[in-house]
Amino acid sequence: MTKLILPIELATEIEPNLPSDTKFVRVDSDGNFDGDPSDAEVYLNGFKLKPTTLHKVLETAPKIRWQQTPSAGVNHILTPTFLEHDIILTNGAGVHAIPISEFVLSLILYHAKQLRELQASHDQHDWRKSWLVLPELANSTVLILGTGNIGKAIASRLKAFGTRVWGGRRRPEALPNFDKIVGQNEWHALLPEVDYLVVATPLTPETKALIDEEVLRSLPNHGYLINVGRGAVVDESALTKALTEGWIGGAALDTVSIEPLPPESPLWSLPNLLITPHTSAISPALKERIATLFLDNLARFRNGQPLRNIVNKQAGY
Template structure:
């Protein structure tokens, strides 16, 4: 059996593979250092897979049967060409949940404690003490997408005394959530939420989900946090909501066009915190990704059910 492994970790993985396996290495652009025509397995690494990279790998490996991705979101992978092939896709759900959840709490604390203002005052050498400074205690958090990442967020937010609502396609009681509703019922909770976190996958149903109607239903003191995909938010309507005071602010770790162009008006909004799609970064993520791949490879090799199989029709 032949595997296509990322050049970054191929040498770490190879000693853990059965002796009857062979490997070729692929780089970030999809260039492969050998013959992949008989490759059966592809492990893509911790970067956003460009369509050109993916297509190059697909063209090089006509017998590919299983693809382990490290991304949780796979909207960029499910191209028409990819869907034409009978490839089992498993994703990296869970690999980034802890660092992303910590980032969400950092966004919330930064807003509640007005850290941006404090940094500004420090730069001005100003000993000013009269500025907004709130507690998270008894505030309400709505997590749109109570999957693995959403549950890690809730676990940490509960320790701060927040009331936590969540939504998911198949609602069920979950630890640390006070209420979990169906995928079409969360809008009724917007009027109660001080913090709204987007943690749902990007699919046909969720593209542009956060629109003018959603902003109109939110509290004027609400803070929006997006750690999912930029296309879930209508950016023009977000800017309008920020400029008119419809909502109080937003933190975006992901935007529609990445990198965010210098001319984007998002950069200039005073009540927005933009980070460069880095909330999932962590030294431990590499270890988790390799461990997940090796566990799934053992399952694949022995014909056992694998973890994190993507429903390509649903998009996650």
């Protein structure tokens, strides 16, 4: 028999499909249980897991051997307290690739086709179009930092527009839909030729403030930055300076260092910056994909088979 801890927000998708010889307790976002979790071996955490909730679960359920998170990023889980425990951690890599890649395409098109300006003209009942020059994506260059499931999905969609797609990753290797992939730090030399810089990397000690003043100054003045990774990968003070002084053409952030972003944050008022509330992964199919991955891994766990998406806790992803 295997006992599980399931988050309330995913219980409906998972419980009807569990093997008959499993038991479970539910946990809410604050770490409150509807039963006794002390003998649970498996923990599926919920969305936006708070460190206080994680630590409460670990203290109350000391027999956990495997934890799965629905997120791709795990920086919020790899706390010193978690790392003291011998727990296998698996993530949700792959379940977000479709909605996030579609979102990135929408952000690129939003900027290229000047939809903000067109909406303003609409609102003003202004038919004039002599000022409009709408760039094409064909023959533009997109550099994607992070070529995992999300980066690959972005690349496959970009190729349909005839773009040049470059990638940056720690260990370069040829991948479908990428015209060029370079290794760690080698991508800096490509920046002057990049029209769109897409950040899809996990947050690790190596990637914190990766997009700094040097990177932003190296982009052409029409370059556009998109971050769908983690907020702290972008140095927000450097970005503020870049947008205020016009080093680059604009930016779109689906994630920021402090979430939710306070209403008084100066980021909201920066020119040519679009902020969205960490919503790029949200999709009607998301919970079903999370459940499918978890149930497959649960079967593997019970049968002693290798789990999918095991996180290297030292590397941070």
